[in-house]
Amino acid sequence: xxxxxTLADVAAEAGVSKMTASRALRGDKDVSQANVERVKxxxxxxxYYGNQFASSLSSKHTDxxxxxxxxxxxxxxPQVMSGVTDALKGTALQPVFGVTDxxxxxxxxxxxxxxxxxxxxxxxxxxxxPPETRRLLADAGVPVVQIMDIDGDPVDACVGFxxxxxxxxxxxxxxxxxxxxxxxxxxxxxxxxxxxxxKQGFKTALRDRGLTFKDAIDGSDLTxxxxxxxxxxxxxxxxxxxxxxxxxxxxxxxxxxxxxxxxLCHCIAAGxxxxxxxxxxxxxxxxxxxGFPGKIATSRxxxxxxxxxxxxxxxxxxxxxxxxxxxxxILKPEIVxxxxxxxxxxxx
Amino acid sequence: xxxxxTLADVAAEAGVSKMTASRALRGDKDVSQANVERVKxxxxxxxYYGNQFASSLSSKHTDxxxxxxxxxxxxxxPQVMSGVTDALKGTALQPVFGVTDxxxxxxxxxxxxxxxxxxxxxxxxxxxxPPETRRLLADAGVPVVQIMDIDGDPVDACVGFxxxxxxxxxxxxxxxxxxxxxxxxxxxxxxxxxxxxxKQGFKTALRDRGLTFKDAIDGSDLTxxxxxxxxxxxxxxxxxxxxxxxxxxxxxxxxxxxxxxxxLCHCIAAGxxxxxxxxxxxxxxxxxxxGFPGKIATSRxxxxxxxxxxxxxxxxxxxxxxxxxxxxxILKPEIVxxxxxxxxxxxx
DNA sequence: ACCGGTATCGAAACCGGTATCGGTACCGGT
DNA sequence: ACCGGTACCGATACCGGTTTCGATACCGGT
Numbered sequence: 001x002x003x004x005x006t007l008a009d010v011a012a013e014a015g016v017s018k019m020t021a022s023r024a025l026r027g028d029k030d031v032s033q034a035n036v037e038r039v040k041x042x043x044x045x046x047x048y049y050g051n052q053f054a055s056s057l058s059s060k061h062t063d064x065x066x067x068x069x070x071x072x073x074x075x076x077x078p079q080v081m082s083g084v085t086d087a088l089k090g091t092a093l094q095p096v097f098g099v100t101d102x103x104x105x106x107x108x109x110x111x112x113x114x115x116x117x118x119x120x121x122x123x124x125x126x127x128x129x130p131p132e133t134r135r136l137l138a139d140a141g142v143p144v145v146q147i148m149d150i151d152g153d154p155v156d157a158c159v160g161f162x163x164x165x166x167x168x169x170x171x172x173x174x175x176x177x178x179x180x181x182x183x184x185x186x187x188x189x190x191x192x193x194x195x196x197x198x199k200q201g202f203k204t205a206l207r208d209r210g211l212t213f214k215d216a217i218d219g220s221d222l223t224x225x226x227x228x229x230x231x232x233x234x235x236x237x238x239x240x241x242x243x244x245x246x247x248x249x250x251x252x253x254x255x256x257x258x259x260x261x262x263x264l265c266h267c268i269a270a271g272x273x274x275x276x277x278x279x280x281x282x283x284x285x286x287x288x289x290x291g292f293p294g295k296i297a298t299s300r301x302x303x304x305x306x307x308x309x310x311x312x313x314x315x316x317x318x319x320x321x322x323x324x325x326x327x328x329x330i331l332k333p334e335i336v337x338x339x340x341x342x343x344x345x346x347x348x
Numbered sequence: 349x350x351x352x353x354t355l356a357d358v359a360a361e362a363g364v365s366k367m368t369a370s371r372a373l374r375g376d377k378d379v380s381q382a383n384v385e386r387v388k389x390x391x392x393x394x395x396y397y398g399n400q401f402a403s404s405l406s407s408k409h410t411d412x413x414x415x416x417x418x419x420x421x422x423x424x425x426p427q428v429m430s431g432v433t434d435a436l437k438g439t440a441l442q443p444v445f446g447v448t449d450x451x452x453x454x455x456x457x458x459x460x461x462x463x464x465x466x467x468x469x470x471x472x473x474x475x476x477x478p479p480e481t482r483r484l485l486a487d488a489g490v491p492v493v494q495i496m497d498i499d500g501d502p503v504d505a506c507v508g509f510x511x512x513x514x515x516x517x518x519x520x521x522x523x524x525x526x527x528x529x530x531x532x533x534x535x536x537x538x539x540x541x542x543x544x545x546x547k548q549g550f551k552t553a554l555r556d557r558g559l560t561f562k563d564a565i566d567g568s569d570l571t572x573x574x575x576x577x578x579x580x581x582x583x584x585x586x587x588x589x590x591x592x593x594x595x596x597x598x599x600x601x602x603x604x605x606x607x608x609x610x611x612l613c614h615c616i617a618a619g620x621x622x623x624x625x626x627x628x629x630x631x632x633x634x635x636x637x638x639g640f641p642g643k644i645a646t647s648r649x650x651x652x653x654x655x656x657x658x659x660x661x662x663x664x665x666x667x668x669x670x671x672x673x674x675x676x677x678i679l680k681p682e683i684v685x686x687x688x689x690x691x692x693x694x695x696x
Numbered sequence: 697a698c699c700g701g702t703a704t705c706g707a708a709a710c711c712g713g714t715a716t717c718g719g720t721a722c723c724g725g726t
Numbered sequence: 727a728c729c730g731g732t733a734c735c736g737a738t739a740c741c742g743g744t745t746t747c748g749a750t751a752c753c754g755g756t
Contacts, residue, residue: 035704366712
């Protein structure tokens, strides 16, 4: 930090006291119109911009909202961030992002670091933080909104949906179409807890009908060359593999749309008719699947809206300091069957 | 900010002075081992975490690197951010992100806001900032790295590649394959200056051979329903439209891979053989195109590396305060022709 | 002319850390 | 016994704003 201009410089330039300058720049009252203009002019002339450190230290107040997401590579999270950014636009608040790489130690560190910035609120992905991290959130003394999941015990507020239910629901929809010989392809299910919940929900729906996955690839222990693969490519290869092992599947459930799209790529290349010969189901309703309209069934999640709602929830909690706001917002995914929609019960 | 624990609390708990506590926590020297442990224990016990405002205000020093990107929706920018994050991992520095939505006023505001945080460095997307914004960057008094582009006049340092050249190069490669009847599909070329540069470079290569685009869609003035479309979907529709107007094209150049992929979707649906009947070329080499290996020609850009290099450049400038580091890093995209590679000059 | 009220301003204290510098204790060497 | 050097510690003065509170000027009303 070099010899930047300070408020004292502005005050001197405008011929008023520091206090008057401070008030004028912040639009506080108790300053004459003449001085407001004088100060603002002076500030512009000497190229002054405030010092947030001094300001926040003194006022014990910040405009920061900490947002913690697990990844930037999965397009879903930038979309959530985008929602937060949009909802905060026009307000005094400002998002600050942190990335954890699905690592709970990194999550703890990121959070500690954020708290040292004394944010006015926190938005954190997921409900399954370890106890130490939970305590950090609980003791933060600011509104905390956990997002993307509701299967668990929120620290404070919560915006999202049940992944267990999402898995259960799409399974039900697929089963109603008569699909019975169902396989599963996922990736890093040991780390991606929400994907694991979806799989679990799906499994429950199968069990309710006396069924199980014919075969499943979880991708928990990947070799190095597998890790290097893009999601789409991974989905493609695993589909190839799964269908080699189980050629008679009539449906594959993927842990997300990227993988499902990879599966579709395999089918197109192999001349397999989707969804008539085999149905594919993913999760999220990413833009990617719009390229082949209707081919992949999916659950349309409201990522951006979740970001927006979370931000808005914090805004509300902040203005009415009371706890009169709802602590839970559920944005249930909509099931999109695509071309499957028109198929009547295959098993009949 | 509530009644959080302060350093004084830690000091009292540990039975030392504020200064000793401060030194102990920061790993400064001049503290006995016994006291270091006592203080650290005390800090943990009362749940203390520092106050960055007080710290930075006092030390006149921050660990922040401001990163300004135009968008979160285009996966390329999260990838750049990811690169910055990775390169900064393990150092004391920390990225702070700002999004401009391709709006130069928003860019100015974001930058001003960032500067009020007295960052140690700035990474800004693009070279074409308006004069006022340029001045802000130039006067910031910290290392500034502009990324993603080198066609222009950098404020300070610069990491990226020439989009004009990228357009020219892929055009040359396509022309060498004998392709002649070439169309163009872009989106919001009035806002996306770098895409416009690529188109311009492509055009120059055509002109050098006495050719022009047979037809071009720039998508500068979109209707509302067009704006709502995802990039892939937009690419698909525009390809349909372009081929309706010009059925005899043997190649389409898209402003990026999302659009090109949309084009591929159209072709697959319409039973058009890619690349033998028509070649498609995009830009970026996104994971999305790996689903159909080799179908789409593209320029593989090193997004993540650009982020890493930019961050590393700032790190270097910061440690050796001298200007002995190179101010320009070019990461020229690699041309990927895919299946086109094997085709011999079609026009022969 | 006197008074309460309002508008406007500035001096001083303070936010929670860190830089600086001076002090104390203890060491070995002469 | 005296000295220089080293290790360790803490009092104090800031950093650059904002909060607080008291001072001043001016107003219309009586």
